[in-house]
Amino acid sequence: MSEILFEYIRQGQYVKVTAIEPETRIEASVVVPANLSREQMQIQALNRLNYVLKKKTEE
Secondary structure (H helix, E strand, C coil), rough: CCCEEEEEEEEEEEEEEEECCCCCCEEEEEEEECCHHHHHHHHHHHHHHHHHHHHHHCC
């Protein structure tokens, strides 16, 4: 993973954060409280993306 793109969509008191790995076009989303820092949001989304990528390689 050389680059990860992040998308943020605020929905009231929550933010949907999507992490996208452009080479494989795999993405993963999490919904987190809006009061988290952007770095904390990215960590949560990146953890989910790593989980999804690991599951894809196991298939």
